[in-house]
Amino acid sequence: MQKKAKKERLIWLDIMITLFTLELMSYFYYGVRSVILACVCVGTAAFAEFVSLRLMKRKFTADDLTGTSDALILALMFPAVMDLDIAAIATVFSIVAAKNVFGGRINMIFSPAAAGYIFVLTSWSRKLLQYTEPHIKTGVFEEPAVLVNSASHQFNMTGDLKISNFELLLGNFSGPSGSVSVLLLVVAAVVLMFRKSISAGAFIGVISGTGFFSVVTPMSASRMESLKGSLVMNMVLFAAVYIVSDVRIAPKRAYYAFFYGLFIGVISYVLVLTGAKENAVIIVSVLFTPVALGFKNLEKRIDLALEESFSAENNDTGKAVPLREEAAAGE
Amino acid sequence: MNNRKKNLLDGVLGGNIVLSGLMVISPVIICGDNLKNAEALIYAFSAITFLSVLICSFVPKKLPYAAKVIIYAIISSLVYIPVKLAAQEFYPESIARIGMYYPLLAVNSLIVFQTEAKFFRMKRAEMAVSLIFYILGFDLVMLLTGFLRELFAYGTINSKIVDVNTLISGLSQPFGGFIFLGLMCGAYRAIRAAVSKKEAGRDTDVSDK
Amino acid sequence: MFLINELIALLAANLILSQALGTSTIFIAAGSRKNLVATAGVITIFTTVGAAAAYLIDSLMPSDISDLRLLFYTLVVGALYVLLLTVAFFVSGSFFEGFRKYIHVSAFNCAVMGTLFTINTRASEQGPSFGFGNYIAGGFEAGIGFILASLILTAAYKKLNSSKVPAAFRGFPAMLVYLGIISMAVYSLK
Numbered sequence: 001m002q003k004k005a006k007k008e009r010l011i012w013l014d015i016m017i018t019l020f021t022l023e024l025m026s027y028f029y030y031g032v033r034s035v036i037l038a039c040v041c042v043g044t045a046a047f048a049e050f051v052s053l054r055l056m057k058r059k060f061t062a063d064d065l066t067g068t069s070d071a072l073i074l075a076l077m078f079p080a081v082m083d084l085d086i087a088a089i090a091t092v093f094s095i096v097a098a099k100n101v102f103g104g105r106i107n108m109i110f111s112p113a114a115a116g117y118i119f120v121l122t123s124w125s126r127k128l129l130q131y132t133e134p135h136i137k138t139g140v141f142e143e144p145a146v147l148v149n150s151a152s153h154q155f156n157m158t159g160d161l162k163i164s165n166f167e168l169l170l171g172n173f174s175g176p177s178g179s180v181s182v183l184l185l186v187v188a189a190v191v192l193m194f195r196k197s198i199s200a201g202a203f204i205g206v207i208s209g210t211g212f213f214s215v216v217t218p219m220s221a222s223r224m225e226s227l228k229g230s231l232v233m234n235m236v237l238f239a240a241v242y243i244v245s246d247v248r249i250a251p252k253r254a255y256y257a258f259f260y261g262l263f264i265g266v267i268s269y270v271l272v273l274t275g276a277k278e279n280a281v282i283i284v285s286v287l288f289t290p291v292a293l294g295f296k297n298l299e300k301r302i303d304l305a306l307e308e309s310f311s312a313e314n315n316d317t318g319k320a321v322p323l324r325e326e327a328a329a330g331e
Numbered sequence: 332m333n334n335r336k337k338n339l340l341d342g343v344l345g346g347n348i349v350l351s352g353l354m355v356i357s358p359v360i361i362c363g364d365n366l367k368n369a370e371a372l373i374y375a376f377s378a379i380t381f382l383s384v385l386i387c388s389f390v391p392k393k394l395p396y397a398a399k400v401i402i403y404a405i406i407s408s409l410v411y412i413p414v415k416l417a418a419q420e421f422y423p424e425s426i427a428r429i430g431m432y433y434p435l436l437a438v439n440s441l442i443v444f445q446t447e448a449k450f451f452r453m454k455r456a457e458m459a460v461s462l463i464f465y466i467l468g469f470d471l472v473m474l475l476t477g478f479l480r481e482l483f484a485y486g487t488i489n490s491k492i493v494d495v496n497t498l499i500s501g502l503s504q505p506f507g508g509f510i511f512l513g514l515m516c517g518a519y520r521a522i523r524a525a526v527s528k529k530e531a532g533r534d535t536d537v538s539d540k
Numbered sequence: 541m542f543l544i545n546e547l548i549a550l551l552a553a554n555l556i557l558s559q560a561l562g563t564s565t566i567f568i569a570a571g572s573r574k575n576l577v578a579t580a581g582v583i584t585i586f587t588t589v590g591a592a593a594a595y596l597i598d599s600l601m602p603s604d605i606s607d608l609r610l611l612f613y614t615l616v617v618g619a620l621y622v623l624l625l626t627v628a629f630f631v632s633g634s635f636f637e638g639f640r641k642y643i644h645v646s647a648f649n650c651a652v653m654g655t656l657f658t659i660n661t662r663a664s665e666q667g668p669s670f671g672f673g674n675y676i677a678g679g680f681e682a683g684i685g686f687i688l689a690s691l692i693l694t695a696a697y698k699k700l701n702s703s704k705v706p707a708a709f710r711g712f713p714a715m716l717v718y719l720g721i722i723s724m725a726v727y728s729l730k
Contacts, residue, residue, distance in 0.1 A: 100706075101709050101713075101714055101717050102700065102705055102709075102714055102717075103702065104704075107704035109700075109718065122724055122728050274545055275729075277729065280729075283729060286721065286722070286724075287551075287725045287726070289695075290691070290692045290696060290722075293695040293699065
């Protein structure tokens with residue numbers, strides 16, 4: 001139990017470190033407003049967690065601060081100029097309705113960040129999908145002067161990615177404040193996979209599914225452009241690291257996780273291709289929650305069957321030993 | 332006497348058909364997004380249910396279960412006609428507001444199933460009083476749901492604009508109804524458990540004295 | 541690819557996720573595999589055969605007595621209810637004992653009646669081109685939608701009823717919130 005708790009804390013720490021680097025990048029592009037947004041989300045999450053745990057008559061421990069990582073993920077999916085009250089409401093929804101109603105971190109069903117994002121998408125879609133250009137810093141209480149569509153929207157509509165590779169790597173294009181720095185995301189993915197803090201199977205599944213279909217049925221004139229765009233745009237990389245590969249949600253066994261990720265990648269690509277649905281991977285990841293749960297149920301049954309056969313073997317071995325010992329003693 | 336009183340009042344709080352019995356939830360989820368819809372639903376549900384259950388109480392009890400269920404459904408389908416005609420005359424906007432859920436209210440599980448399980452085991456006078464309280468229970472839930480969802484989704488109360496800073500338009504949608512009702516059920520259960528615990532503690536104190 | 545879009549359309553038009561019809565019944569269906577198969581199967585029979593009968597009623601009924609539609613639908617569902625019970629009785633006694641509760645639960649509920657009225661609304665919007673085949677397809681689609689929603693709930697059923705869920709939310713309240721979040725995701729696809 002202690003080992004499990006320690007592992008959970010290390011995973012949370014790893015995730016938070018990578019999220020902090022993304023937040024730093026967001027601060028570089030959008031200024032203190034994005035940091036305030038992140039602080040509001042994290043603070044609200046901690047408060048909501050505290051209040052809901054008290055109402056559930058559970059002790060608030062340091063482990064319950066894992067909700068702050070979900071809040072930071074949510075903040076990084078928002079535009080840097082998102083209204084603070086909407087961010088706070090979305091965070092409360094994520095922590096309370098999408099997580100603690102089902103029992104909190106000990107009984108996770110949905111990715112709280114993904115559920116919170118979709119909540120904002122359905123209630124405040126205009127505010128969610130309009131961004132400021134990078135390097136335009138808006139004051140904390142200022143209204144943004146000019147809002148533009150994201151580069152993902154442009155790519156979905158036209159299939160063209162009018163951004164240089166260098167700018168793509170650094171995330172110097174309009175989009176969610178923390179989910180565009182491709183280089184940082186790739187590094188984060190590699191580090192987290194090696195440290196087993198995310199599900200490698202699920203991550204590879206999403207990337208494979210999206211990549212394969214983007215080459216087979218390209219969105220752009222060139223297959224390479226389509227592959228590049230499909231992986232970099234629409235928060236695919238970000239969601240692959242922090243939402244789909246969340247070890248609390250994804251199936252434990254690598255091959256189940258791979259197929260889980262693969263189907264999410266494929267279906268979200270199809271939605272982007274046929275309906276120009278921005279950030280479809282987040283929506284599909286929530287819709288695939290029953291599939292993840294189904295896989296987990298299957299894994300439990302397999303584990304149970306293995307345990308039973310193992311204990312049956314042990315029992316047989318147990319019966320054999322006394323007879324041999326008796327025979328040896330007799331001799 | 333206290334137990335009898337408790338049984339009669341059960342329908343409002345302890346045994347609320349929506350929050351406790353999870354019956355008739357579709358209209359609450361879909362149509363309960365503003366007060367005017369809630370009022371229309373309250374009229375339709377109250378009239379149809381009260382009249383249908385009263386008439387159904389005269390159906391012979393010795394008939395097979397399946398036959399009784401069909402007869403109850405037919406009776407409520409017939410009661411629906413004059414209720415709707417009266418609505419067309421005096422409350423025409425309610426029909427457009429509720430739409431398909433108007434006729435669906437006529438075959439709600441309170442009429443078709445709960446009558447057998449609960450009401451028809453009581454004497455007719457007691458049944459009528461208990462039924463009124465069950466209907467009141469639904470009405471209260473409907474009003475509360477309509478009020479809160481309208482306030483936070485549209486920023487209005489009974490179509491009058493109120494100063495609400497941030498509106499959550501998702502609350503007006505079916506998914507908002509699902510989540511809102513789920514949270515309301517949970518809150519209701521928590522309050523009911525707390526009240527029962529308090530009453531149990533009080534009863535124990537009394538018996539100890 | 542079109543299969544995926546069809547599946548999304550099926551989810552979007554799902555009578556539980558978008559219209560909250562049959563929510564109480566689905567809670568029963570999700571309880572176990574046996575409940576799921578039996579309830580979903582019976583509901584599909586009711587919606588499909590009921591839709592066929594609804595076509596006859598809608599085509600023969602004059603528009604000035606449309607208030608009687610509910611009565612005729614009720615009579616059709618009632619007849620089907622009796623028919624299914626009779627068939628189950630004649631299959632075997634034990635089958636009848638085990639199966640009749642699913643027929644009782646599935647007959648007069650919002651899922652079946654709601655489907656008939658939804659198809660009727662669709663037919664009035666689309667006019668004479670909405671024929672018998674469309675009615676049957678609509679009824680069958682509603683049944684499949686119910687099965688899909690039941691599967692979605694069955695996957696999470698154990699978790700939603702686990703002791704780890706706070707007592708106040710354990711069971712139905714958590715199921716409602718769960719269905720709400722899935723419904724929210726489906727809505728965001730529109």
